[in-house]
Amino acid sequence: MTGQVLYSQLFYGGSGIILVLLGLWSFLVHAPLLRKLIAINLMGAGVFHMLVAIAYRGIDTSPDPVPHALVLTGIVVAVSATALALAFGKRLDQDDD
Amino acid sequence: MIRPLEHIIIPLGLIAVGGLLGWSFFLAVTGEAGERLAAVALARVPDSGVSNPVTSVLLNFRAYDTLLELAVLLAALLGIWSLGAAAPGFQPAASVLDGMVNGFVPLLILSAGYMLWVGAYAPGGAFQAGALLGSAGVMLALAGHRNAGLPSEGRLRLLVALGVFVFAMTGLLLMVVGDGFLTYPPSLAKWLILLIETAATLSIGATLAAAYLGGRPAARPTTGETA
Amino acid sequence: MMIDALPLSVTLPLIGAFAVTVSPGHARGPGLLAALLTAASALSVTAAVWSDGVLRADLGGWGVPLGIALEADGLSAAFLAMANVVALAISVYAGGYFKQESARHFWPLWLLLWSALNGLFLATDLFNLYVTLELLGLSAAALGALTGTREAVAANLRYLLVGLLGSMSYLLGVALVYAAYGVLDIGLVAEAIEPGPIAWTAMALMIGGLILKAALFPMHFWLPPAHANAPAPVSAALSALVVKAAFYLALRLWLDVFAPVLNEAAANLLGTLGAAAVVWGSWRALRAERLKLLAAYSTVAQMGYLFIAFPLLVATPPGLARDNLLAAVVLLALTHGLAKAGLFLAAGMVQKTAGHDRIDDLGGAAQALPAATFAIGLAGVALIGLPPSGTFLAKWMMLEQAMILGLWWWLVVMMIGTLLAAAYIFRVLSRAFNREPTPYRFVNDARTELPALLLGLIATFGLGIAAQPLWVLLEQGAFG
Numbered sequence: 001m002t003g004q005v006l007y008s009q010l011f012y013g014g015s016g017i018i019l020v021l022l023g024l025w026s027f028l029v030h031a032p033l034l035r036k037l038i039a040i041n042l043m044g045a046g047v048f049h050m051l052v053a054i055a056y057r058g059i060d061t062s063p064d065p066v067p068h069a070l071v072l073t074g075i076v077v078a079v080s081a082t083a084l085a086l087a088f089g090k091r092l093d094q095d096d097d
Numbered sequence: 098m099i100r101p102l103e104h105i106i107i108p109l110g111l112i113a114v115g116g117l118l119g120w121s122f123f124l125a126v127t128g129e130a131g132e133r134l135a136a137v138a139l140a141r142v143p144d145s146g147v148s149n150p151v152t153s154v155l156l157n158f159r160a161y162d163t164l165l166e167l168a169v170l171l172a173a174l175l176g177i178w179s180l181g182a183a184a185p186g187f188q189p190a191a192s193v194l195d196g197m198v199n200g201f202v203p204l205l206i207l208s209a210g211y212m213l214w215v216g217a218y219a220p221g222g223a224f225q226a227g228a229l230l231g232s233a234g235v236m237l238a239l240a241g242h243r244n245a246g247l248p249s250e251g252r253l254r255l256l257v258a259l260g261v262f263v264f265a266m267t268g269l270l271l272m273v274v275g276d277g278f279l280t281y282p283p284s285l286a287k288w289l290i291l292l293i294e295t296a297a298t299l300s301i302g303a304t305l306a307a308a309y310l311g312g313r314p315a316a317r318p319t320t321g322e323t324a
Numbered sequence: 325m326m327i328d329a330l331p332l333s334v335t336l337p338l339i340g341a342f343a344v345t346v347s348p349g350h351a352r353g354p355g356l357l358a359a360l361l362t363a364a365s366a367l368s369v370t371a372a373v374w375s376d377g378v379l380r381a382d383l384g385g386w387g388v389p390l391g392i393a394l395e396a397d398g399l400s401a402a403f404l405a406m407a408n409v410v411a412l413a414i415s416v417y418a419g420g421y422f423k424q425e426s427a428r429h430f431w432p433l434w435l436l437l438w439s440a441l442n443g444l445f446l447a448t449d450l451f452n453l454y455v456t457l458e459l460l461g462l463s464a465a466a467l468g469a470l471t472g473t474r475e476a477v478a479a480n481l482r483y484l485l486v487g488l489l490g491s492m493s494y495l496l497g498v499a500l501v502y503a504a505y506g507v508l509d510i511g512l513v514a515e516a517i518e519p520g521p522i523a524w525t526a527m528a529l530m531i532g533g534l535i536l537k538a539a540l541f542p543m544h545f546w547l548p549p550a551h552a553n554a555p556a557p558v559s560a561a562l563s564a565l566v567v568k569a570a571f572y573l574a575l576r577l578w579l580d581v582f583a584p585v586l587n588e589a590a591a592n593l594l595g596t597l598g599a600a601a602v603v604w605g606s607w608r609a610l611r612a613e614r615l616k617l618l619a620a621y622s623t624v625a626q627m628g629y630l631f632i633a634f635p636l637l638v639a640t641p642p643g644l645a646r647d648n649l650l651a652a653v654v655l656l657a658l659t660h661g662l663a664k665a666g667l668f669l670a671a672g673m674v675q676k677t678a679g680h681d682r683i684d685d686l687g688g689a690a691q692a693l694p695a696a697t698f699a700i701g702l703a704g705v706a707l708i709g710l711p712p713s714g715t716f717l718a719k720w721m722m723l724e725q726a727m728i729l730g731l732w733w734w735l736v737v738m739m740i741g742t743l744l745a746a747a748y749i750f751r752v753l754s755r756a757f758n759r760e761p762t763p764y765r766f767v768n769d770a771r772t773e774l775p776a777l778l779l780g781l782i783a784t785f786g787l788g789i790a791a792q793p794l795w796v797l798l799e800q801g802a803f804g
Contacts, residue, residue: 053126172433
């Protein structure tokens with residue numbers, strides 16, 4: 001593996017880890033539903049970052065398609081979960097009125 | 098004021114977690130994983146019926162994941178419907194926005210069709226196409242169209258569950274005829290993938306637009322495009 | 325023509341979910357049919373594992389590492405059988421419980437949940453497990469909120485968020501495993517894994533995410549309100565099956581993936597949390613004012629027992645004693661699944677008749693329903709661990725092994741838990757038998773009372789007296 005590939009993987013993967021930590025922090029300290037949901041999605045984005053980073057194999061080499069597919073699946077799952085949680089939140093807001 | 102949990106304990110814990118994660122990730126990428134599954138996957142792409150490697154993984158090598166993922170999408174929408182009816186829509190848009198929407202929605206549907214087709218050999222596929230259809234629905238909802246241009250409840254139910262059904266039935270039929278669950282015969286692989294992707298695109302688009310409404314669709318919808 | 329029961333067990337409920345989604349007005353018939361077919365195909369998997377050994381299916385025909393496989397060994401077959409028997413009983417009960425509007429929401433979500441359960445027990449791919457976990461979590465939270473009360477919606481929103489955090493932690497572990505070892509199949513990861521920071525971090529992330537979903541103390545806070553406020557059949561499924569699936573997966577990863585990198589500290593940590601769960605859960609169950617809340621706290625305690633097994637498993641050298649211990653743990657999990665489902669179904673019947681489930685005012689309602697009360701009694705026998713229930717046998721073997729190992733403190737915890745369980749069960753039964761005149765009929769509503777009664781009977785007599793087949797089944801691959 002060339003240095004360029006390794007540095008890219010570490011840079012993007014490391015950024016992913018930072019996103020995960022920011023999301024986790026936000027999830028733990030903030031009570032409002034919307035902030036928790038954004039936090040969870042941020043964590044998800046961080047994990048997807050890591051997966052995309054390890055898929056990278058250099059500018060001239062085709063990337064590993066498996067992590068790309070996992071990320072696509074993960075995105076759809078994350079969208080579904082977020083939509084359901086928002087509907088829960090909306091229902092609670094309606095009950096308050 | 099310093100709250101010990103929020104300002105000291107959780108950040109310290111997160112730094113520890115981050116250190117451990119970073120260290121493990123560093124060891125993992127510098128370790129001996131080599132090519133991981135890249136070489137195996139790329140070598141089998143020619144046998145998968147499509148030439149886009151990501152589509153090969155999603156619709157063939159790991160098609161079972163994608164089937165369950167469509168089920169997740171369906172579960173989320175059914176959950177949203179169980180929580181109540183959709184809020185009344187936005188007021189109808191004024192002529193400028195309405196005109197733009199009327200121009201954009203057909204373009205989005207056209208792009209979705211293109212995305213679906215191009216996914217066989219270039220980046221694209223059912224999810225990207227479904228997302229475009231969904232965004233056409235969102236646009237219609239924002240411009241004040243009732244039910245985001247979705248059809249009546251009966252047909253909508255068919256549409257959102259279609260992806261899971263076509264996918265699962267294809268898998269089962271292939272098993273019954275002796276190829277094995279979701280094992281496409283090479284000569285048919287391309288067409289079976291296209292069939293599944295078409296159904297999945299319709300379901301994903303309809304589900305995303307319906308989820309955007311945030312509840313069960315209103316009782317008397319207008320008929321309109323299937324977005 | 326060939327039929328492979330492994331993918332069938334996951335796909336049939338999906339087809340059923342399609343059918344009931346499309347025709348919501350007539351959901352019960354197709355729903356029950358799908359339930360029957362699903363249970364039949366899953367039980368045929370268990371039967372095949374019993375007679376022929378491990379079953380495996382390479383989906384798509386690619387084989388690992390590229391494709392995804394399904395596999396049933398003794399451990400998965402045992403959980404699969406329990407889950408499908410309970411799910412079938414819940415389906416029959418639900419056929420009588422849910423009326424028009426709630427039935428149209430219940431059936432499709434319930435079949436999707438069932439599909440996720442079967443998929444989870446049969447999965448061998450770490451990422452595929454993530455998808456089944458999310459399908460399970462989303463459909464469980466949506467079902468839990470079906471009563472539509474504010475408490476139920478709020479509790480299940482919290483459950484959904486906690487579940488999402490747990491899955492995210494699990495997924496992070498999967499990403500790390502793929503980065504380090506380049507494979508996702510459990511068997512291939514197990515071959516590649518070696519002790520070191522990567523394996524420990526991945527284990528902490530994955531098992532940590534799962535104990536959040538299994539409601540292990542102190543991460544149990546979300547469980548009692550979510551389970552106590554759900555409709556009765558859903559409570560039964562959540563308590564008996566959904567948390568059990570998270571435990572199954574933790575056990576599976578522990579035994580099959582992380583076995584080479586295990587250490588005593590991690591096991592003792594899990595055991596200590598389990599011990600705390602036993603004491604705290606039992607105590608809160610004793611203090612609970614409502615029957616369903618009692619049942620929910622009892623689940624917290626019962627999950628604790630299961631995690632006490634981890635330090636015992638690590639301390640026991642491989643061999644007959646370890647095999648017996650593992651079988652005892654599985655037996656405990658299965659018995660609890662059956663008994664807790666029976667208890668929740670019977671409690672739901674009592675609640676429906678009385679209009680409430682306050683334990684102190686149960687007298688009349690419980691006595692008017694002898695079959696339901698009898699089911700509560702039977703489930704109680706299995707929850708306490710009185711002979712001849714499966715729990716008695718399982719706890720006895722765990723206690724014996726703890727004695728042999730000299731780990732007496734686990735023994736003390738289990739004794740305390742058992743005494744507290746006896747106290748909270750007898751508290752319910754004494755209220756139920758105190759004053760009313762002789763009831764008219766034993767069975768009042770066969771469709772809802774018989775499933776509860778049957779589950780109680782299997783938990784107390786079936787798995788206790790006839791536990792031997794479980795040992796035969798677990799010899800298929802689970803004793804490694």
